Each structure stands twice: as C-alpha cells, then as structure tokens.
Amino acid sequence: MEAITSETELVERYTEGEGCIYNDFGSEQQWNAAEFNKLHLASCRHVRKYSEAAPKLWSRDLDDAVQWLEENRGEDGWSPCKECLGGETRKSLVSRHIAGQ
Numbered sequence: 404m405e406a407i408t409s410e411t412e413l414v415e416r417y418t419e420g421e422g423c424i425y426n427d428f429g430s431e432q433q434w435n436a437a438e439f440n441k442l443h444l445a446s447c448r449h450v451r452k453y454s455e456a457a458p459k460l461w462s463r464d465l466d467d468a469v470q471w472l473e474e475n476r477g478e479d480g481w482s483p484c485k486e487c488l489g490g491e492t493r494k495s496l497v498s499r500h501i502a503g504q
C-alpha cells in the first residue's frame with residue numbers, strides 16, 4: 404500500500420482507475436472502525452475527496468491491499484465498500500485474495 408499524499412495524486416489515481424484505494428481512519432478509532440475504514444476500487448466516486456484527516460492508501464493489486472488490511476487493521480478494522488465492491492464481504496475477499504485461507 405502506498406500513501407496518497409496530495410489531492411493531485413488522488414485525482415490521478417482516481418482518473419487512472421487502476422487498483423484500489425483504502426480510506427484510512429486508522430486503528431485508533433474504536434467505535435465502528437470497520438464502517439469508517441473502507442476499501443474501494445480506485446474508480447469509486449466515494450474516494451474523490453482528499454482529506455488529511457483520513458489519509459488514503461493506494462494499491463494496484465487487490466490481493467496486496469487485502470493482505471495489508473488484515474495485517475494492519477484486522478477482522479473488525481475494515482470493510483469493503485458496498486457500492487464499488489458490491490456483494491463482497493471482508494470474509495469473501497480474504498478467502499479469495501489471501502493464499503491459504
């Protein structure tokens with residue numbers, strides 16, 4: 404996962420539409436963290452807004468993103484966007500994108 408550090412970079416990623424973008428409120432958020440920490444496709448309209456308060460991370464590879472999220476945010480720490488990753492749950496992504504699970 405790579406940090407998106409400016410609005411310009413976000414627009415580039417969004418326009419390119421490759422890979423996925425994770426909206427990170429961090430691991431300090433205690434209440435309903437999974438609902439805030441959302442994984443999106445890079446082309447999702449929900450990632451258009453740049454915010455320093457909730458940094459975005461980008462990965463070209465969905466497998467890598469899922470792996471990173473499991474290691475760094477964990478079971479109750481993130482969820483897929485219902486709009487762009489419709490029908491996917493954290494569980495279905497983990498079982499398909501992390502080898503051996």
Ligand SMILES: [Zn+2]
Nearest residue numbers: 443447484487
């Ligand atoms: Zn989305």
